[in-house]
Amino acid sequence: MHSPFHPDYNPMIRKMESVFDLSDDERQALQDLPMQVAVIRADQDIVREGDRPSRSCLILSGFACVYKMTAQGKRQIVSFTIAGDIPDLQSLHLKVLDNSVATLSPCRVGFITHEDLHDLCSRYPRITSAFWRETLIDAAIFREWVMNVGRREGVSRMAHVLCELIVRLKAVGLVDDHACDLPITQSEFADALGFTTVHVNRILQQMRADNLIDLKGDRLNVPDWSRLKEVGEFDPTYLHLDNDQAAA
């Protein structure tokens, strides 16, 4: 579609086009952006807290996460990242990384130098805006997570994160009929929700018993989407998807 060479070459461009009307020039410039592609196996750090990277990473496929560690060695995942996301885009303007990014499943990752990104931004102000906007949505997700972890408990907290994942995955075409791949372990959910693995396990059992979710292995199915949204108090406004096909 967007690249003459590879049908779904660049999910970032697709994401941008769902909000923005790119001119031919702008689209071409994005497609011409040099990118070093690597395949990275599961559970590997892509970048680490303290790094001073000279490039950013675009997730082309697979699941990754942004996380931080407390001084006591506890991990907190602060967001999940999926195809089309650039989890360390902030390093374009903040020299030192204050978080790490790790794969959760095998990932295809495209590395783009800051130099090339800066060139692109200086030539196309609307692309600057689009990138800026992406980082603002990341911030909105962090805000929502603060509330989720601070003010929701057990089942509700888990339901909310699942709702977010489904809506975001749907926006990039990775959900079929309320079912999707979800290669996230209970221990990883625990690190995202501020729980222990044991507690996540008990929450999931309860949700299965209530027929809220059908989660087995890497596969999630949602039998009753509106009930899951209700339990998770989920309102997708904060994802700023604009084309509301995904928010339904």
Place this chain on the structure above:
Amino acid sequence: MHSPFHPDYNPMIRKMESVFDLSDDERQALQDLPMQVAVIRADQDIVREGDRPSRSCLILSGFACVYKMTAQGKRQIVSFTIAGDIPDLQSLHLKVLDNSVATLSPCRVGFITHEDLHDLCSRYPRITSAFWRETLIDAAIFREWVMNVGRREGVSRMAHVLCELIVRLKAVGLVDDHACDLPITQSEFADALGFTTVHVNRILQQMRADNLIDLKGDRLNVPDWSRLKEVGEFDPTYLHLDNDQAAA
């Protein structure tokens, strides 16, 4: 200092200059930015979740906060904002606000139209970068708060937020010798930390008993800064202050 008319007219410019070398043109353009100034009393919403604002607000003096409400009516404060901050700068690129901003103390607030901000950015790309950077630091603070609320408990969680406040206040010159004004109630701390008011009260008593803080009324004094940092596991990297005078 920065304005010929009013000695500390615009703390935003001071903040920017602590990181960036502004040209005379750029500084002048910032000073000429039209701004409607209002004085707002304590505990008032400045903007509300769901608003579609056509301007952003610069906190000139006083304390405010960014907050969200759960469907069940619980409040979560996701960050404190102080002089020099523009807590809703994201509305420049995200049409609908996904959070509210409220005063905690009486505040002087400057409203700047998005039109003027867009003009400024289109004429001065480096100012675009500076604003973008500000929003990226906001995001870094949200990330840190997710970790704080998700993975630290009691005294440690409270200590961390106090450390952040002190370092940020010091960066804008509002700390004298590890003491500062802090017009934040225990109930507001509770909403920021994901605790109840009662629990915050007990935490503060414990911290006072341990001589970690001297907090009475609106005044905070820190007898032993390095111990408070240690208890709160505080590392200021995520604030990206760059001129590290404040981080000491």
Place this chain on the structure above:
DNA sequence: CGAAATCTTGAGTATAATCAAAAACGGTGG
């Protein structure tokens, strides 16, 4: 001085953590 807001206290309860071990699963190699 008096009313409202804020802070404090106590007792009982709930949610989630901890620790330890067993069961189930998924992939690998013989």
Place this chain on the structure above:
DNA sequence: CCACCGTTTTTGATTATACTCAAGATTTCG
């Protein structure tokens, strides 16, 4: 195809952190 290994999930019992409810003390401010 099956046995084996490491990972992930599950279970049970106990403990800890934080919540709830309710009331009383103190502070703030008009």
